[in-house]
Amino acid sequence: MAQATLTITMPEQVWIQQLSTAYSTASFRVLAAVPDSETGFALVRIAGPEVADIVEEMRDHPQITELSLAQWSENEVTVHFETTAPLLLFSSRESGMPIELPVEIVDGEATVEVTGSRNRLAELAEQLEEFGLQYRIEHVRERLHERQLLSDRQLEVVVAAVEEGYYDTPRRSSLTELAEHLDIAKSTCSETLHRAEEGIIKRFVEDLPGVDTEERVEDPLASS
Structure with missing residues (x-):
């Protein structure tokens, strides 16, 4: 399984692109x-001043085509709505690749995470590309099961x-x-722990935003 973080730019004719760029200090957070x-x-x-x-x-x-308020405060509002231009949703549906929520959209760009x-x-x-969405890959790595x-x-x-303290x-x-x-030699215990800690620590560092390591896999989208 590969996990990717993409930054996606909507076409100019789409409402979210128009509004998020017109109100560039506001953030649109898709919750569902x-x-x-x-x-x-x-x-x-x-969220934002306007x-x-x-x-x-x-x-x-x-x-x-439909809009109702779910929550309202001075600088934040939650809305439920229907749109005729859900291009991200259509892209996800047609590809069979679920987009992980929430998705943050600021100044015309959406940050999207997917795993598949x-x-x-x-x-x-x-x-x-079919729906006219431009994208760039920020991060790609292989997602391994803990086993x-x-x-x-x-x-x-x-x-x-951990259990023994x-x-x-x-x-x-x-x-x-x-x-x-564990009924094993001290040297065996030390070596086994060291190798396990190495894997865990390297995985932790790979998960940090903006950190590149030699363990990263090639971008599967770029080779398509």
């Missing part, structure tokens, strides 16, 4: 969304280390005591 056959429904939280003006423009926009097979990612790229990250033996030793501060169990508990 579902496509219909020809329209889409969404729950969006809008939310009242944004809502009025949404009500008047021909691509918004390399084939599905390539299909999503094709659908984005793939650690061997069964490494997982057993790490779990025992080896990682507590102060420690409740020494390396010698942990090895005795």
